[in-house]
Amino acid sequence: MNAPLFNPSRRDVLAGALVVSFSLRAIPSLAQEQENVSKPPLPGSLKKAPMLDAWIRIDADGSVTVFTGKCEIGQGVKTALIQVAAEELELDPHAIHLVTADTARAANEGFTSGSNSMKDSASAIRNAAAQVREILIGIAAERLGVAADRLRAQSGAIIGPDNRRAAYGDLVAGNVLHVTAQPTSKLKAPDTLKIIGQSLPRIDIPGKVTGGVSYVHDLRLPGMVHARVVRPPSYDARLQSIDTSDAEKMPGVIKVVRDGSFLGILAEREFQAVTAMHALAAAAKWDIATKLPDETNISSIIESLPAEDHVIADKHAESASATRTLQAVYRRPYQMHASIGPSCAVASFDGDALTVWSHAQGMFPLRQAIAEMLRLPEEKVRCIHMEGAGCYGHNGADDAAADAALLASALPGRPVRVQWMREQEHQWEPYGPAMVSRTRASLDAGGNIVDWWYEVRSNTHSTRPPGAGQLIAARHLETPFTPGPPRPGDQPEGAGDRNAVPLYVLSNVRVVHHFVPDMPLRVSALRGLGAYHNIFAIESFMDELAAAAGADAIEFRLRHLKDKRARAVITAAAERFGWSSWQAAKGKGRGFAFACYKNLAAFCAVAVEVNIEHESGHVRLGRAIAAVDSGQAVNPDGIANQIQGGIVQSASWTLYESVHFEPRRILSQDWSTYPILRFGTVPESVDVYVIDAPGEPFLGTGEAAQGPTAAAIANAVANATGVRIRDLPLNSARVKAAIGV
Amino acid sequence: MAFSLLLIVVLGATALFFATHLSIPEDRSQRVFAPDLVRRGGELAALGYCASCHTAENGKPFAGGRPLATPFGTLFGTNITPDPKTGIGLYSQAAFARTMRDGIDRAGRDLYPVFPYNHFTRLTDEDLSALYAFLMTRAAVPAQNPANHLTFPYNVRPLLAGWKLLYLDKNPVPRDQTRSAEWNRGRYLVEALSHCGACHTPRDRLGAEIASQHFDSGEAEDWWAPPLNHKFPSPVSWSEESLFNYLRSWDVGHGGAVGPMAPVVAALATVPEQDVRAIAAYVGATLAKPGESEKRVDEKQPQAAEAHPQGAELYAGICATCHETGGHVPFTVTSLGQHTSIYAPDPRNVIHVVLEGVRPPEGTVGAVMPAFADTLSDAQIADIAAYLRARFSRGGEWQNIEAEIARLRRSTSP
Amino acid sequence: MITLNVNGRSRDVDDAPNTPLLYVLRGTLELNGAKFGCGLGQCGACTVVIDGKPVFSCLTPISILQGRKITTLEGLGSEDAPSPLQRAFIEEQAAQCGYCIPGMIMRAHALLTANQSPTDAEIREHMNANLCRCGTHMRILAAINRAAGGMHAAGARAPAKAEEEE
Numbered sequence A: 001m002n003a004p005l006f007n008p009s010r011r012d013v014l015a016g017a018l019v020v021s022f023s024l025r026a027i028p029s030l031a032q033e034q035e036n037v038s039k040p041p042l043p044g045s046l047k048k049a050p051m052l053d054a055w056i057r058i059d060a061d062g063s064v065t066v067f068t069g070k071c072e073i074g075q076g077v078k079t080a081l082i083q084v085a086a087e088e089l090e091l092d093p094h095a096i097h098l099v100t101a102d103t104a105r106a107a108n109e110g111f112t113s114g115s116n117s118m119k120d121s122a123s124a125i126r127n128a129a130a131q132v133r134e135i136l137i138g139i140a141a142e143r144l145g146v147a148a149d150r151l152r153a154q155s156g157a158i159i160g161p162d163n164r165r166a167a168y169g170d171l172v173a174g175n176v177l178h179v180t181a182q183p184t185s186k187l188k189a190p191d192t193l194k195i196i197g198q199s200l201p202r203i204d205i206p207g208k209v210t211g212g213v214s215y216v217h218d219l220r221l222p223g224m225v226h227a228r229v230v231r232p233p234s235y236d237a238r239l240q241s242i243d244t245s246d247a248e249k250m251p252g253v254i255k256v257v258r259d260g261s262f263l264g265i266l267a268e269r270e271f272q273a274v275t276a277m278h279a280l281a282a283a284a285k286w287d288i289a290t291k292l293p294d295e296t297n298i299s300s301i302i303e304s305l306p307a308e309d310h311v312i313a314d315k316h317a318e319s320a321s322a323t324r325t326l327q328a329v330y331r332r333p334y335q336m337h338a339s340i341g342p343s344c345a346v347a348s349f350d351g352d353a354l355t356v357w358s359h360a361q362g363m364f365p366l367r368q369a370i371a372e373m374l375r376l377p378e379e380k381v382r383c384i385h386m387e388g389a390g391c392y393g394h395n396g397a398d399d400a401a402a403d404a405a406l407l408a409s410a411l412p413g414r415p416v417r418v419q420w421m422r423e424q425e426h427q428w429e430p431y432g433p434a435m436v437s438r439t440r441a442s443l444d445a446g447g448n449i450v451d452w453w454y455e456v457r458s459n460t461h462s463t464r465p466p467g468a469g470q471l472i473a474a475r476h477l478e479t480p481f482t483p484g485p486p487r488p489g490d491q492p493e494g495a496g497d498r499n500a501v502p503l504y505v506l507s508n509v510r511v512v513h514h515f516v517p518d519m520p521l522r523v524s525a526l527r528g529l530g531a532y533h534n535i536f537a538i539e540s541f542m543d544e545l546a547a548a549a550g551a552d553a554i555e556f557r558l559r560h561l562k563d564k565r566a567r568a569v570i571t572a573a574a575e576r577f578g579w580s581s582w583q584a585a586k587g588k589g590r591g592f593a594f595a596c597y598k599n600l601a602a603f604c605a606v607a608v609e610v611n612i613e614h615e616s617g618h619v620r621l622g623r624a625i626a627a628v629d630s631g632q633a634v635n636p637d638g639i640a641n642q643i644q645g646g647i648v649q650s651a652s653w654t655l656y657e658s659v660h661f662e663p664r665r666i667l668s669q670d671w672s673t674y675p676i677l678r679f680g681t682v683p684e685s686v687d688v689y690v691i692d693a694p695g696e697p698f699l700g701t702g703e704a705a706q707g708p709t710a711a712a713i714a715n716a717v718a719n720a721t722g723v724r725i726r727d728l729p730l731n732s733a734r735v736k737a738a739i740g741v
Numbered sequence B: 001m002a003f004s005l006l007l008i009v010v011l012g013a014t015a016l017f018f019a020t021h022l023s024i025p026e027d028r029s030q031r032v033f034a035p036d037l038v039r040r041g042g043e044l045a046a047l048g049y050c051a052s053c054h055t056a057e058n059g060k061p062f063a064g065g066r067p068l069a070t071p072f073g074t075l076f077g078t079n080i081t082p083d084p085k086t087g088i089g090l091y092s093q094a095a096f097a098r099t100m101r102d103g104i105d106r107a108g109r110d111l112y113p114v115f116p117y118n119h120f121t122r123l124t125d126e127d128l129s130a131l132y133a134f135l136m137t138r139a140a141v142p143a144q145n146p147a148n149h150l151t152f153p154y155n156v157r158p159l160l161a162g163w164k165l166l167y168l169d170k171n172p173v174p175r176d177q178t179r180s181a182e183w184n185r186g187r188y189l190v191e192a193l194s195h196c197g198a199c200h201t202p203r204d205r206l207g208a209e210i211a212s213q214h215f216d217s218g219e220a221e222d223w224w225a226p227p228l229n230h231k232f233p234s235p236v237s238w239s240e241e242s243l244f245n246y247l248r249s250w251d252v253g254h255g256g257a258v259g260p261m262a263p264v265v266a267a268l269a270t271v272p273e274q275d276v277r278a279i280a281a282y283v284g285a286t287l288a289k290p291g292e293s294e295k296r297v298d299e300k301q302p303q304a305a306e307a308h309p310q311g312a313e314l315y316a317g318i319c320a321t322c323h324e325t326g327g328h329v330p331f332t333v334t335s336l337g338q339h340t341s342i343y344a345p346d347p348r349n350v351i352h353v354v355l356e357g358v359r360p361p362e363g364t365v366g367a368v369m370p371a372f373a374d375t376l377s378d379a380q381i382a383d384i385a386a387y388l389r390a391r392f393s394r395g396g397e398w399q400n401i402e403a404e405i406a407r408l409r410r411s412t413s414p
Numbered sequence C: 001m002i003t004l005n006v007n008g009r010s011r012d013v014d015d016a017p018n019t020p021l022l023y024v025l026r027g028t029l030e031l032n033g034a035k036f037g038c039g040l041g042q043c044g045a046c047t048v049v050i051d052g053k054p055v056f057s058c059l060t061p062i063s064i065l066q067g068r069k070i071t072t073l074e075g076l077g078s079e080d081a082p083s084p085l086q087r088a089f090i091e092e093q094a095a096q097c098g099y100c101i102p103g104m105i106m107r108a109h110a111l112l113t114a115n116q117s118p119t120d121a122e123i124r125e126h127m128n129a130n131l132c133r134c135g136t137h138m139r140i141l142a143a144i145n146r147a148a149g150g151m152h153a154a155g156a157r158a159p160a161k162a163e164e165e166e
């Protein structure tokens, strides 16, 4: 996300390479070769932390601890990482203790984002585990005087032919694991895997369904106090004056903290803090400066803002002559993460060092930002990840951590717990940016695409830390920090331009990313980044082209695809859905869409059925079927869970969601002003087919369903009504307006 | 009682004389309509809220089946989709016009005035044909609806002929040259199509709107329908603008529609703005109290808290969470005192909202209030209602609140 | 002092009478099950069961709870001995972040206590008051269906168990 600023020449080369090779998965390795030509790269995050004992520790008592710099954010990564380690270490998964992101203990793996945890952390842990196993076998060979190839690892011990055994704990004397990882490891052969590929039940679920301490929200430390912040009524409003005396006199109140426009209150009990917060809010006088744009024509405003243009694909070849050309404009509004649990953090300052418990996605960048904000040396700040409610990207978590840090430093010696109110989460979280794309393509007489032109316009998709200026509280201080310059993100992963380059075989293609630095509303990473919009646009347009070519939507896609795995998920989803035998009926529609997330992660195809009530325009979801290829599937049920969730969440974005605002403030402040999908209208069924790819690299899955689902629904609505709607969301009013009386 | 018996006898006699109507032949012709006519018909159907009575809970639009409770028994909204067997598919335009204007269906049966033909009878020919065009182009839904349960003598249809003799005024809505075109337009829509009087005007023993008490308040599905004239009891005065906002979505001074009025506002949100402005102009004028400017809610909080300590505490612990935030929670007004229901002669509307809560249609922006039926006892809800009444209204205390709560719990719980 | 009957035990709490039950459960009684989601009665993350009915604890002041039976997630079962409904959620792996799940389980518990064999439509209707942002809905429905099935199988045991909890 915080990659170096874009370099056009390289991006063009890569884009070219992509189109020729029909797949971007070639590119990371290609990119690495450019970086370290000499020796082959270490797998995954071993590149960042090459010492084996940064990942795996074995104590004399034989207990095994695995460390990851990634966080559990409801995606089930803990369970998957334990499976990977247990497999190569030949251990029972329950024998492994996993430590997640903690600046004092785990490797710096940056952010848990972009569906990269399996690619980065699982690859590192699997290779480290295999190398640790081989090291232990080597030591045992000497100990037992037996050739290494006659020894095997089994449930915590190395076992020889004569069944003599040496327990792991006895083999690790000294720093035997404090060695640098090798580029290649002796990984277990796909056909010998026992734990990888099993749907091991998630280790975190039993606690969550019985009331265990599962979230930072549940953390209770001795002497802990409760805090609430009072936010300005709008982004740039400044605190003009406030009389805090009444609030300070309220029961349980310990103190009011004010620094510039940052306002917080500390109390013994949580509801006392809430009550005092309301009193404080009522007493505050603000200068309201914010001037938000007009929501109704936000997309033309986005199009009118100055932009940096990045050509990310530009390739031209001989091709048949065009017989007809189609063009279209697709729009997506601001949409929010809207976590079900408002952001929360606990911080404790002993007068010298600060500890912060947070559900943010990057503990190291958060530490950097908080240290800068408090003007503390980084080593005086420790950030420990604890779970929160699902975040789906950069929500209020980092900001709540900053609030807790500021308030804790105002009350040394007592841990401070801050939780945001619902209104604060809705109004202050950074939204997924509104986007616009314009596309044009031509067909030849045979109905094949001969040229493809696509331009997408977007804000940045990351305003994450590091940089104190990225934290709301830091911007409100008497001496405020200012955010760093927004970044466009970098191909091949891309941000606003993520998945802007189709995976289809196109002889002439030009794709331009118009990066818009000015941000009318606060924005950042929302699950899938630009891929949600770009796939919605590209896969909708593919259906429009198929219709123009008089071709079936599936056949038309396959006609333009070479990638075997892409074709496989498309065929699988179509078959499971019963695409060819599907019966049309009035008000009923079917839709299909496909994407390879980031053109280098999981392949996902989605088919949906909708029923549209003509009088109201309300879209009701019927069956949804998905096929997904995530490479070597570590936990198939975990993959299915992510895709199912992604489909339902994306359906909610696509049918209902857009952030509402007026010049002075954000209007979407709660669930009444930002409605989402409820049980009453979730699909009849959502079935996910996981296609295993033994021996293939792990491919990120968490965000793979967002784009295809949006396009599949839009295509189904078009199929049901005969009208193409290119603006999201596809809410009743918009659909009714489109189909008319 | 004696009077109504006598009436019935008189009606009976006249009925025998008038009550035979010919059936109008089936129309099986292929119908084609100009798209603009259908579109306009759709707008008129929304302005007439046809769907609200002719659509069952979670049922297919216009397929009927919605129970409509009246003092004379329960009737069911009929199927007005063009299904030939169970709907109006065989209605010629003439049959449709007779139904709307004379309350006589195609077969020649007299219809009950719960179907407000006493208003529709004044619709122009153009508007009638637009409505016909719209309904005949809906999807035909085969749906047989339950038979009405009416008590004697009301189940004797021919008596309705006599009823019509007494009550059916077929004169067109008059024009008032001294008023603006918009006002006159509004008057036509309200009186001929939107039939506001059907709920907002009191009805006599035989279920007819009492013309002399036009808009003096009435009943809708066991909710109180407030007056739409100077008798409006709330101190918070209406302007054309605030009424327009209210009818279109939500007004910062009055809040939003709930109960049977909610679908009305949902429908008005879909029609051309000038139609709603016209309605606001006409009703706004009748609502305006002579010589009154913007009035404030006057609170009697200390007295109310003293009189109803329980209610005050419950209010502070529950209601205030959203309703004492000075309107900061979306769709809450600065004070509950701005809600008309608190000034009603009876507590039904307050009870309905507390028991059932408020929820907008799926996926749409709108007020959400949880239902408290499972949280609060009848006594507790009664305490809250009594407190709100005492705190804001100058009207007298509400009587037997608890009994009303028990009754509404029974009638609303499935 | 207010005395609350929580999960069959009576607990004295010294919180102000207008304090919503949610804060008393999480703070004074240190029970993690009920979660803060909105504090407005809009999401159901705070759902607990009171006298057999699902209730938003964020809008229920303790002053009205004297003598009423409060059941929280912790009252159903424990990690070592989960209730049939909790077990069904584990077996269906019905959670992503899991933050909404305690509220879901409590609302479903109230339904299954009153109606051992709800139809899928009845379950969807009943659960409509609770929000999930991760899109775990299909698995939540599956878990409730599974538990309902289990409760049939378990015959009369299920309601009996439910009663002793209430």
Ligand code: FES
Pocket: C035, C036, C037, C038, C039, C040, C041, C042, C043, C044, C045, C046, C047, C056, C057, C058, C059
């Ligand atoms: S937290 Fe109680 S309903 Fe949302």
Ligand code: FES
Pocket: A074, A340, A389, A390, C095, C096, C097, C098, C099, C100, C101, C131, C132, C133, C134, C135, C136
């Ligand atoms: S599982 Fe995350 S909100 Fe429901």
